[in-house]
Amino acid sequence: MTNILVTGGAGYIGSHACKALAQAGYTPVTYDNLITGWQDAVKFGPFEQGDLLDRARLDEVFTKYRPAAVMHFAALSQVGEAMSQPGRYWTNNVAGSLNLIEAAVAANCLNFVFSSTCATYGEHDNVVLDEDTPQLPLNAYGASKRAIEDILRDFEAAYGLNHVIFRYFNVAGADPEGDVGEFHRPETHLVPLMLDAIDGKRDGLTVFGTDYDTPDGTCIRDYVHVCDLVDAHVLGLNWLEQGKGSRVFNLGTGSGFSVMEVIGHSKAVTNREVPYSIGPRRAGDCTKLVSGSTRAELELGWEPKRSTLETMIGDAWRWHQNGNYEK
Ligand code: UDP
Numbered sequence: 001m002t003n004i005l006v007t008g009g010a011g012y013i014g015s016h017a018c019k020a021l022a023q024a025g026y027t028p029v030t031y032d033n034l035i036t037g038w039q040d041a042v043k044f045g046p047f048e049q050g051d052l053l054d055r056a057r058l059d060e061v062f063t064k065y066r067p068a069a070v071m072h073f074a075a076l077s078q079v080g081e082a083m084s085q086p087g088r089y090w091t092n093n094v095a096g097s098l099n100l101i102e103a104a105v106a107a108n109c110l111n112f113v114f115s116s117t118c119a120t121y122g123e124h125d126n127v128v129l130d131e132d133t134p135q136l137p138l139n140a141y142g143a144s145k146r147a148i149e150d151i152l153r154d155f156e157a158a159y160g161l162n163h164v165i166f167r168y169f170n171v172a173g174a175d176p177e178g179d180v181g182e183f184h185r186p187e188t189h190l191v192p193l194m195l196d197a198i199d200g201k202r203d204g205l206t207v208f209g210t211d212y213d214t215p216d217g218t219c220i221r222d223y224v225h226v227c228d229l230v231d232a233h234v235l236g237l238n239w240l241e242q243g244k245g246s247r248v249f250n251l252g253t254g255s256g257f258s259v260m261e262v263i264g265h266s267k268a269v270t271n272r273e274v275p276y277s278i279g280p281r282r283a284g285d286c287t288k289l290v291s292g293s294t295r296a297e298l299e300l301g302w303e304p305k306r307s308t309l310e311t312m313i314g315d316a317w318r319w320h321q322n323g324n325y326e327k
Helices: 012-023 056-063 081-086 087-108 142-158 188-200 226-241 260-271 295-300 307-321
Strands: 001-007 026-032 047-049 068-073 111-117 162-168 170-172 207-210 223-224 247-251 276-279
Touching: 001 012, 001 056, 012 026, 012 068, 012 207, 012 226, 026 056, 026 188, 047 056, 056 087, 056 162, 068 226, 081 170, 087 142, 111 142, 111 226, 142 162, 162 170, 162 226, 170 188, 170 226, 170 307, 188 207, 188 260, 188 307, 207 260, 223 307, 226 295, 247 295, 260 307
Parallel strands: 001 026, 001 068, 026 047, 068 111, 111 162, 162 247, 170 223, 207 276
Antiparallel strands: none
16 A cells, blocks of 8 residues: 555545545555644544654654655644734744655655645736736735745755645535544634534624625635545646646636625525624735636546535535534
8 A cells, every 4th residue: 555644634624635545545644733633533544643843753754654645734724813923824834844845855755745725826806816826925824835835846956856736725515425524623714614603603604894896895715625625636646656747736616706605505505594794804815716727627637526615515514513523
């Protein structure tokens, strides 16, 4: 069996990636410090607890498993927190990733799949974002991810580190079989917060701003199902295995939905009211982030299968009602 080191394998996207890797015949080895992840989410391969900043521990894990590739999900990922505590983002995300990348190169593990973000693009009025759009991040989260992309390019030039960079748009949904799902504490993301509001686990949802330059005044995002997203990662791994070289891919569907539209769909899917109120803008939010690229479809053969709002919200709702890691 081929081992793949999955950092952040106990987190939302990483745990879904581990399932996809296991289904594709790989052994996912989770490396996670459990600060935002859940050990109960590690179901598809071995677990090694450790921090990205702990180089000795990373070296130990590389020596023990000799992974053929790294999938690097582990990161702090909240825009609001990044604005108020930027140092944590530069330390955990950038210094931590540099440590991991150096450990991978030292172990001669030269295939690397990296979770980046559309937040690296920043604000581009009325432009669909393709992989060549200039990266002008508005917040420390996006800036930290852009810096890691730069590190990967430098390490490719110096040491031949082959990498696939995926710039995610807004990830939502859950494993339809209910093995894993989205579970953050604290939760900051729109879909799970809305589901909490719908079934009374929180007082209501606050819509962050209705004065944006969009048809209904709320921010527009491109939502992609977590299962489609992780399918792309397996294709990205295959791409590297085939020696096709380093490449950047956006992972979005090209369709944007406003916060109010997501609320409307949630009402329809759950057949329940969404209690919400209007609040001020959240610092660091862009007006519109929609993927304008079909590169992943054309070059990787990626086909999003579950990325309609109905399916994403339906899968998330089922998970929300039946599963979490606190039980
Ligand atoms: N949002 C909101 N209320 C919330 C959480 C999010 O109105 O309680 C909005 C947020 O301003 C953004 C969209 O929902 O326009 C998606 O936010 P999320 O935090 O889910 O993802 P992000 O776009 O920050 O990656």
